Amino acid sequence: MNKLRIYQLIHRDLTGQLNHSEEAELDALKTQSEYEHIFAELTTVWSASKNYFPQQKFDVSTAKAKFARRIATDKKRPAKTFSMPWLLAAAAAIVLIIAIGIWLYPSSSAVKMQILEASSDIEYAILPDNTEIWLGQGSMLKYPDLTVPGARNVSLVGEAYFKVASKTNAPFVVDLGKNNYAEVIGTAFNVKTDVTTGTAEVKVNEGIVRLYNTSSSRMSTTLSAGQGARIQAGTGQIESIPIVGSYSFFANELNFKNTPLPDVFDKIGTFFEVEITYDRPSINGCRVNSPLMDDFGLQEIFEVLEGLYPGMSIENTGEKNYTVSGLSCAE
């Protein structure tokens, strides 16, 4: 028996990663006296290493001063709202975003509605209840006074990504038009409506969303993080849809979930307004799962991708042009 194999099995055992065959393999080894001391010693090592934490000293005052210098120039920048450039014109072109409904407040037309519109850019805003919203180009959100107790009913025309502020007993309800609604407590999700088909799509990034229809069919479903669904107009028929790529093109989130590499390059190119040239057939089989990279610069992201795919090279071939080479992962 290779000793490294024993280490591997014991470590898998200590960390709960043994599969059935490995469990049997380890059980068989445990009956052999020559390995007893190894089990005992590694268990001791593992147990005794648990509390390791460095005790390095760092100069907090110097660090504070450095930080103060850094933010001194940023202080005048407003933190409440800002606009972002249109991130994915190509996606917008194929998604017909047209108004499909106006929220009719149930009891009274006297409720004053605020309107948030995104004309040429994606608009980011924080609603009065601290819900964050990224509103897609050409989209409109209507919302009442969200600070008063009770349900928070808003209506969406177009596409938006919501990060809903959690408020117990105050569900956040998005009217999707055609008697379809998405109701949440506190979560992050993307909503897209399409007037030509009368459908609405919901993709849940965090938390839970209840998707339902108030017409005679009374269809409803509950979506958890990582799930998406499409709801039809009229019938309220609901079908699940896969989440490929990121949850939203709006939320300034350069994170990718099982995303084909060409799509990653397209999104990065649009985001940074550069042209990235690649041979789609030869890299279409690569899928990217990445951490959130929205704080990264272009070069840093390229470095991450080159790190993920050793051999791949991304060269600067012009002022705003990059060329990808050296990688082969055809589908």
Added chain:
Amino acid sequence: MLAESQLGMSYQDEDILKMLNANEDQAISVLFDNFYEYLCNVVYRVINDRDYAEDIVQEIFYDLWRKRERIQINISLRAYLRRAAVNRSLNHIRKQRMKFEEDEEVVLDLKAKGTDGQLELEKDELETRIFEIIESLPPKCRIIFGLSRFENMSYQEIADELGISIKTVENQISKALKILRTAIQPYLV
């Protein structure tokens, strides 16, 4: 003027977040006083580099400051910041494009220290010896062992985060365990 935390006052997470949301200068000072050294050590435990540790923690606080007026945190601030520190450490490792498959030279002082025949150690002494050995593990081996031991990451998670194979993860962890076991054997009588 001394910060309140320096005067012995302690802040709850809620207080700090309220100060951040209200854009009070004091918030950053309190964050540094309460979490700076802790977070630097969190990063240091992953990447073993003091300078990078300080840079990374500066970035974490800067990010918090940028989002100060809208930040909402539903877990403890310490846990939130710790998670951010580990994530940024992993980002740093990825950006370094380390070759985890390559062998590293092991230069460890595996001799028992000052034992003079009394090799059996108390639990605390054994821990101290193990801590010394962890700190002197080869860098890549130490990183992977640490992600498993201290961040409770599975083989698959480590492999995904670092863009390496599960086999490489297994080999590096086994190597660390072998070194640690060898180092403490003189004490285990």
